[in-house]
Amino acid sequence: MSDVVIPEAERRAVGKFLRRMLPILVLMLLVNQMDRTNVGFVQDELRADVGVSATAYGLGAGLFFIGYALFEVPSNMLLERFGARVWLTRIMITWGAVIVAMCFIHNVWMFYALRFLLGVAEAGFFPGVLLYFTQWLPDSSRGRASAIFLGGSATAYIVTGPVTGALLELHGAGGIAGWRWMFALEGGFSILVGFVAGFFLVSRIQDARWLTQEEKDALGEAVARDKEARDRAPRTSRLKLVLHPQVALLTAVFFAMALTGYAITFWLPSLVDDIGGLSPFQVGLLTAVPWICAVIAMYTMAHFTDRAPDRRPYLAIALVLSAVGTFLATLGSPWFGLAALTLAAVGGKCAATLFWPMAQSGLDLRIAAPGLALVNSIGNLGGFVSPTLFGYLQDTTGSTNGGLYTLSAASVLAVCGVAFIRRSRTAAPVQAAQTAATRA
Structure with missing residues (x-):
């Protein structure tokens, strides 16, 4: 062409x-x-x-x-x-x-x-x-x-x-x-x-x-x-989109990703503060470390996978990193927890970079734009579930470990779901949908 x-x-x-x-x-x-x-x-x-x-x-x-x-x-x-x-x-x-x-x-x-x-x-x-x-x-x-x-x-x-x-x-x-x-x-x-x-x-x-x-x-x-x-372009009802197998699968995978992303966002400062002896500014500086590493990894991953014939194995690896990171955060000192959540953040950001282009190419052209918009809107509700669950578990158990175990399990289930995401030879030309929610 x-x-x-x-x-x-x-x-x-x-x-x-x-x-x-x-x-x-x-x-x-x-x-x-x-x-x-x-x-x-x-x-x-x-x-x-x-x-x-x-x-x-x-x-x-x-x-x-x-x-x-x-x-x-x-x-x-x-x-x-x-x-x-x-x-x-x-x-x-x-x-x-x-x-x-x-x-x-x-x-x-x-x-x-x-x-x-x-x-x-x-x-x-x-x-x-x-x-x-x-x-x-x-x-x-x-x-x-x-x-x-x-x-x-x-x-x-x-x-x-x-x-x-x-x-x-x-x-x-x-x-x-x-x-x-x-x-x-x-x-x-x-x-x-x-x-x-x-x-x-x-x-x-x-x-x-x-x-x-x-x-x-x-x-x-x-x-x-x-x-x-x-x-x-043909119009498709939201009900049909929700029931579409690929849309439902993509929504579930993105929901799991959003759970981890927003849990780290809202609870990382509290974990860093547990280190003790830090001023608010020092806490703020340390919370930037996982995201600096994640952004570097995200752009590096994008550079090496842009022309990959199949992004699914890379997405699975990123989700495994996220699962391992959230699980390890339950072990050791707050410093070790910070390192573990850095690994989880790297996995989450790399997963987002890989997920949206892959999701775009995996959906039928007739439902690509509305389908991805629906994935974004429903999947982002993980931003409600994740902090709510963490707060409840901390008050009832005195620890966020239960929430971290849940995030790890969700990422593992998402890895299983990735295997069933359809692979397409051609990408759908929907620029807005390609970028929606990469910010999450």
Whole structure:
């Protein structure tokens, strides 16, 4: 097959979009990831100051995903109606306001309510940006934009710990607890970035002052051609998708992956704090170590497996690493636990990198886009189950070992499921679905 020749005007327009729009979108995603996971660094403080038990903490951390799942589709519909500039800005400003409100938490019910509202406020942000790409970029350029955008998610895992730890060092300033300072300042920064985004984002190609008329026409025509091709694709009901064997299998595997990913995200700071004698900033620095290793491994794995004829063996190996890491975390000292969870994080991130391209190519073209969207939305509910289970087990048994055993078993079951995922000779050309939830 010969390479597609992209008109020069279209090429220039795409380059301008990547240079002007992607930096602010990447910054928004980085702040998004930080604000949804920063609660993991204040578990002990919430217990001491507000009376949030481990069970309540786990439930509150997970309630975010319930609010997110319930309002994701309505939010995307409103984005189409009001445009990306208005709606993405609204999303960011409102979630920043909820984060600021969290500095005033005084009981567990307020904690529950604000975590749920944070999910409602954030709902539609990530898929909304992917939808924004479809309104601005043809399929041939969307994969590159999505990869750059997802880099913000990978970076967020690394910077969240040091930044949040540094803000917790403000404890006592003005007679205010460090965790309240953390929520107030991170939420305030989100609001500020939201207002800045309102000045940078442009909803429609024809409204971009930084494009010439020739570039607007060329880019608009390319996007219109792709939209026409997508509109001709057959529609499949959600019920049929749920019952489709491959969709159900992929959902189960991704659900197991999400269980481990979000358990590490929300409970890693607590494990590092058990080392003892560390300042909040030092705790934050150490929590970045597993994610630095995971991101390096993720990109290394992607480089060596991009042209692999079958990704299933590599995915199975990554899931085994995740299972071994979560099991070993139950043994030895907190330092040993940190090393074990680093192994689990490496396995989880590599698994995500391998899973989505493989899932994309394994589904029939007629159901690829809606099928992968369903896998993403249902599988991400692991973000509710995992912290809730961990909190309950810690309160009832005095240890998180039971939760770690569960994660290890889930990863082993996922390895078994990988063997039954269909292998396809051709990949489905669905850029947005290929990247959905790699951030998890």
